Amino acid sequence: MLDVLLANGAVITVDGENRVFERGYVAVKDGLIAGVGSMEELESDGMPEAKRVMDMNGHAVLPGLVDAHGHGGHCLLKTLGEHYDDEWNEMAVHAYYRCTDTDFWYNEGALAAAERIKFGTTTAVSMVGSDPKIDSVAAVDANLAASSAVGIRQFSGIGFPDGPWPKTAVQYDEEGGAHTLTLSQTDALQNIETCLRTLNGKYPRATCIVAPGRMGRRSNVSEEDTIWQNKEMARLAEEYDVPLHTHAYSGDVKFMYETSPEALSPRISLTHSTGYSDEELEILKETGAWVLHGPTTYSNAMWHCRVMDMLEKGINFAIVTDGTAPDRSYDLWRDMKNIQVVQRYVHQNYGLMPCGTVLRLATIEPARALGIDHLVGSLEVGKKADIITVNVMQPHLAPFRVMPIQRLVSHAMGQDVDNVIVEGEVVMENRRLTRVDEAEILQKAAESFEKMLARLDRTDILENPNLYGLNQYV
Ligand SMILES: [Zn+2]
Structure with a gap:
């Protein structure tokens, strides 16, 4: 029967x-x-x-749709600080490292999973934090636990964040007491490995993956440290047999190819992938590394992802939301439409990106990126x-x-x-x-939001002075 x-x-x-x-x-x-x-x-x-x-x-x-990139935390940060340009990520990292408790990560995780399910996404990836949050195994645990409770198939990632090192974080105990922590790169690696070891298999449909913020050359991490980090990230992904997931921009693919080529394989997904050279496209083709393209993202607006060049070359490619802060939603249907709109306008060719191709880029292709196309998609x-x-x-x-x-x-x-x-x-x-009380999820998320906001203590993030102007950046 x-x-x-x-x-x-x-x-x-x-x-x-x-x-x-x-x-x-x-x-x-x-x-x-x-x-x-x-x-x-x-x-x-x-x-x-x-x-x-x-x-x-x-x-x-x-x-079910497969959204292979988003951020744990962002559902309670959406729209905040939308009028900041370069400073936005700094604000987000500050909020996540210093103004959140474990309840925040659970309540936000439930809210995110509820949003995604209600938009038809059945498999979801979240990098926990804006730049990954490495001070707390409990935060990643809570994100996975909450997602699992709502019923979604969830992949949550932790990995090295951007520099500078060491990192400081504030953690809150149940009585509301605050404790400041300082973390070296070695401490971070230990937390990443603890997450992989203890969280995989802990909750149904929930997988902890390796997700560093970026693996290319950066001004606030030495080249030597970046190479070491990349090699450790590739090693852990291999050892625990989970996806490797990161943001990548112009020059990052070439850097990895020259310094830590073991990281470039079909196991890795590179979100944004904007500003690549012809040489980098060749490397992607050769290695089978995945491009995760967010049509609605800051990065795509600023530096462009060479979508048509990549698809014509047969580079592994999928669409993601990169939800949800400051201005994106987890509605992958919007991004299916947005990739059409953006490519058609950029190339002045309204025939590009037919609907069937677009649907595959939001279902079976991202399932392939996660190595689960034999199961879903x-x-x-x-x-x-x-x-x-x-x-x-x-x-x-x-x-x-x-x-x-x-x-x-x-x-x-x-x-x-x-x-x-x-x-x-x-x-x-x-x-x-069916599994959870949606009103309760909203209520608890609002409570965690208020707590975070009080700790952040910055009312300017709620007020965009150029809301009715022509350019919202202050
Ligand atoms: Zn992202």
């Missing part, structure tokens, strides 16, 4: 042949996809028994049942069963997702989270 049968939907598989069943089904048993196909086929074989039948007439059924028999449904019977998406992929990519928003299944379990039904 099947556990769940999703019947009568427009099923978009994103499989190797990009099959679409206009009136199709997906069968789920023991957390896995047990069947995918057309209703005619199913009916002619005799309808199978299922504990639960979900009538998906009026719905599109597709694989498409609707195929034997894979984990990570499935989302979109209510198409709405004015902006109707009529039903007409060009479903284009309808979704061009016109849908995250809020149109109405059911989310992760590993066979319905974690959102008719937009209601």
Whole structure:
């Protein structure tokens, strides 16, 4: 007997042949996809028994989205300091290292997972912190625990942050007492390894990964230290067999290739990847390293990711949100649209980035980047049942069963997702989270936000003096 049968939907598989069943089904048993196909086929074989039948007439059924880059913490920092340019990251790092407690990381993690699930993302990656936060194993633990409780498939990362060293952090005990810590690079490495050793396998669907902030040449870390850090990060990712994940910009790929080439392999994902030279594109092609492109990011606005050059060369590539602060959302549907808009305008060619290609870049391709494409990213028999449904019977998406992929990519928003299944379990039904109390998540997140804000003690981050001007940067 099947556990769940999703019947009568427009099923978009994103499989190797990009099959679409206009009136199709997906069968789920023991957390896995047990069947995918057309209703005619199913009916002619005799309808199978299922504990639960979900009538998906009026719905599109597709694989859960995979958002391979975001930041733990950012859901409680969004919009704050939007009017700072260079100073923004410094403010964020200060807030995360000195103004947060373990509850903050749990409550923010739950809020983030809830947001992502409600937008149809079933697999998510979060670098914990803006630049990674290495002072607290408990913060990474809390991020994973909260995500797991909401039901999402979560990858949370810790790795070396930017310099200068040593780092200072303030930690708060349960009575509210504050303790200042100073951490060397060796202390940081120890915390990173403790996270990998103790957190993997601790919570269902939760993986701790290696995620340094950056692995290229920087002004506040010596070249010798950067190379040592890179080699340690590559070693740990290999040893624990987890993804290696970082931000990368112009020159970083060449630097790594020349100094720590073991880091460049299909295991690594390079978020932003803006400003690369032709030589760096060749290195990406040769090594199989992944590019994670955030169409809506600061980095893409400032230095441009060479999206079309990369795709034409066959470089491994996926779309990410880089959510959620200061001005992004975890709605990957927006970024599917934004990559089209940006590339079409940059190249003055409105034909670029057709919808089918874009959908693959938000599902199966990021699953490949995480090394889990044999498990998720498409609707195929034997894979984990990570499935989302979109209510198409709405004015902006109707009529039903007409060009479903284009309808979704061009016109849908995250809020149109109405059911989310992760590993066979319905974690959102008719937009209601099933495992957790959403009102409580919002309430606790607000409490943690207020505490963080009071410790930060900077009201200017809430006031953009140029809100109605032509340039918001002060
Ligand atoms: Zn980022």
